[in-house]
Amino acid sequence: MDRVTVSLGERSYRILIGNGLVDRAGDHLAGFTRNGRLLVVSDETVWSTLGARLQTGLGDIEAVPVIVPAGEDSKSWAGLRFVVDSLLSAGVERSDHVVAFGGGMVGDLAGFAAAIVNRGCRFIQVPTTLLAQVDSSVGGKTAINVAAGKNLVGAFHQPSLVLIDPLLLGTLDDRQLRAGYAEIVKYGLIEDRPFFEWLEEQGGAVLAGEPAARTKGITIAVNGKARIVEEDERETSGRRALLNLGHTFGHALEAETGYSDRLLHGEAVALGCVLAFDFSVERDVCAAEDAARVRRHFVASGLPATLSELGLAGIGDRLAAHMVHDKKREGGRTTFILARSIGQAVMDKAIELADVARFLERAR
Ligand SMILES: NC(=O)c1ccc[n+]([C@@H]2O[C@H](COP(=O)([O-])OP(=O)(O)OC[C@H]3O[C@@H](n4cnc5c(N)ncnc54)[C@H](O)[C@@H]3O)[C@@H](O)[C@H]2O)c1
Numbered sequence: 106m107d108r109v110t111v112s113l114g115e116r117s118y119r120i121l122i123g124n125g126l127v128d129r130a131g132d133h134l135a136g137f138t139r140n141g142r143l144l145v146v147s148d149e150t151v152w153s154t155l156g157a158r159l160q161t162g163l164g165d166i167e168a169v170p171v172i173v174p175a176g177e178d179s180k181s182w183a184g185l186r187f188v189v190d191s192l193l194s195a196g197v198e199r200s201d202h203v204v205a206f207g208g209g210m211v212g213d214l215a216g217f218a219a220a221i222v223n224r225g226c227r228f229i230q231v232p233t234t235l236l237a238q239v240d241s242s243v244g245g246k247t248a249i250n251v252a253a254g255k256n257l258v259g260a261f262h263q264p265s266l267v268l269i270d271p272l273l274l275g276t277l278d279d280r281q282l283r284a285g286y287a288e289i290v291k292y293g294l295i296e297d298r299p300f301f302e303w304l305e306e307q308g309g310a311v312l313a314g315e316p317a318a319r320t321k322g323i324t325i326a327v328n329g330k331a332r333i334v335e336e337d338e339r340e341t342s343g344r345r346a347l348l349n350l351g352h353t354f355g356h357a358l359e360a361e362t363g364y365s366d367r368l369l370h371g372e373a374v375a376l377g378c379v380l381a382f383d384f385s386v387e388r389d390v391c392a393a394e395d396a397a398r399v400r401r402h403f404v405a406s407g408l409p410a411t412l413s414e415l416g417l418a419g420i421g422d423r424l425a426a427h428m429v430h431d432k433k434r435e436g437g438r439t440t441f442i443l444a445r446s447i448g449q450a451v452m453d454k455a456i457e458l459a460d461v462a463r464f465l466e467r468a469r
Contacts, residue, residue, distance in 0.1 A: 107324045111243065111331045113338055116263040120243060120331065122324050124316055126270040127155075127231065131164035133268055137202040137229060142167040144195055146188055146215035147206040150175040151233050154276050159206060159231070168204075169195050173214065177364065180214050180249045188218040192226075202227040202265055208234035208281075209241035209370075213259070216247030220262035230267040234277055235285025236371050238269045239292075239326040244334040244345075254430060255356075255364065261339055269327070271319050283407050284371025286312055287351075287378070289322050290406070292329035294378055294399065295347050298448030300325050301402075308406055343452050350442040350450045351377030354384075357427035361417060368415060375408035376415070384464050385443040395447045413469050421466030425458050 106123035121133060134143060145168045147156065152172050160168050171191040173179040192203065205215035205228060212230055219228035230242035248259025274282060289311065293301030304311070310318035330348065337344035355370070355377030362368040382399045385391035403410040412418040428439050441456045 107320065109324065109328050109331050111263070112335050113263060116245075116338075118263060118265055118267065120267040120269060120327055122269040122271070122320060122327065124270065124272045124320060126268055127159055127273060128162045128270075130159060130162035130231070130268065131166050133266070134163065134166060134202075134204070134229065137227070137265065138166050139198065139201055141165065142169055143204050144169045144171060144192055144197060144201060145204040145206050146171045146173070146192075146211055146218070148173050148175040148179065148208075148211050151207040151211065155206075155233060155273060171195070173211070175210075177210055177250065180210050182249065182251065184214055185218060185249050188214060189222050192218060192222050197222055197226055199223045199226050202229050204229045204231055205242075205264075206231045206233065207237070208232065209237045212237055212241050213247050213256070214249060216245075216262055216264070217249055217259050220247055220260040225262070227265045228262070230264045232267070232269060233273045235274055235282050235323075236288055237285075238271070238274070238323055239285060240288045240330065242267050242269070243327055243330045245338070263338075269323060271314075271316070271323055274314065274319075280369065281371075282312060284369040284375075286406055287371040287375035287403070287408055289326045290402065291348075291350055291374060291378060292326045294382075294444065294447055295329070295333075295350050295450040296448055297325070297329060298446070300329075301447050305398075305402055308402065312406065346440060346452055347442055347450045349440075350444070351375070351379075351381050353377070353428060353431055353439060353441055354380040354424075356431060357424045358415070358417060360427040360430070361420070361424055362415070368409070372409050375403045375406075376410060376412070379403060379410045380412075380465070380468060381442060382444050383468060384441075384461070385445070387464055388443065390451070391444050391446060395444070398447065411469060412465075418469050419466065421462045421464065421468070424465045425462035428458060428461065 109120040205212045232238045232242040245263035248256035311322040351374045355373035382396035
């Protein structure tokens with residue numbers, strides 16, 4: 106088992122990573138129970154696929170399930186109300202630990218519910234998608250989507266523990282797995298060139314589920330996120346903004362495709378990273394060879410790496426217009442994460458959206 110600690114003073118917590126951890130969940134979660142039970146928020150797909158496994162792993166601990174429909178629509182005011190009401194009906198107390206058992210949708214929804222119910226109770230993340238294991242379960246960002254946009258209502262609320270069992274990914278479909286893999290690659294691109302080079306060699310094994318390679322990929326990515334979150338928990342110094350590499354372009358692509366199955370978040374991040382590198386080359390910050398290498402790796406990993414394959418070429422103005430609604434805009438400007446090289450992402454607050462639109466108009 107690998108252990109990563111996120112050091113945030115009194116909000117510090119451990120991330121445990123290991124194959125089969127959920128089968129021994131009772132050993133790891135016993136210290137977080139009250140009256141021998143745990144409230145577990147999950148979605149219908151995850152609960153029907155993996156709920157019995159969690160319950161068996163919990164042993165004598167009783168799991169009290171709060172189940173929402175699978176899919177992003179549950180990360181809404183209605184979904185939040187249902188979860189909060191269900192937790193209150195089940196007698197949740199401030200000292201309780203709510204378990205978020207699912208992908209990023211469940212983690213964000215359950216985490217936000219935990220942040221506000223009884224003015225805040227504790228929670229534990231047991232992520233079941235690759236994206237959630239390497240990204241959303243760590244760092245304490247919780248939110249729901251509202252009419253004005255995605256993730257616009259939420260709270261920073263750090264979990265008390267994150268339990269990552271890579272074997273849970275065995276039932277995840279291949280496309281979701283690849284989408285999560287894009288976030289793993291992102292950590293190499295941001296500040297860990299040797300990790301990117303390892304992924305060029307071993308990414309196939311990570312995707313294929315080779316146990317040692319997959320666990321190593323997850324652990325390095327989680328460690329990368331933990332270190333950045335420690336330095337900038339609430340995204341105030343700019344350090345945490347580096348995690349948005351590929352996301353400003355990616356969100357524009359997701360908005361244009363209606364946040365639908367046409368383009369999963371991780372797929373948008375993959376193409377977004379390619380565009381961020383290409384744009385960095387155009388601005389003379391990055392060598393063309395690095396950008397080509399990034400594109401090659403995403404293509405080799407079965408992820409989208411061109412606008413044209415998604416039917417999104419030649420609409421630069423429309424894509425750039427979506428960036429005006431980016432929630433990370435400050436003083437009317439969108440912050441872009443560019444790259445000097447693979448492993449060296451940089452923040453740039455001085456980019457004109459008109460330049461981005463022209464670049465996207467030409468990009469294929
Ligand atoms: N808080 C953060 O820092 C952060 C970061 C990135 C993304 N997010 C959020 O995460 C969400 C996306 O997360 P996601 O990609 O995990 O999607 P998701 O939670 O919707 O899961 C994707 C699908 O996979 C199913 N599923 C989950 N685990 C499974 C398993 N082991 N086997 C079979 N099916 C399984 C789910 O039921 C769902 O249908 C978005 O809402 C996004 O905004 C949050």
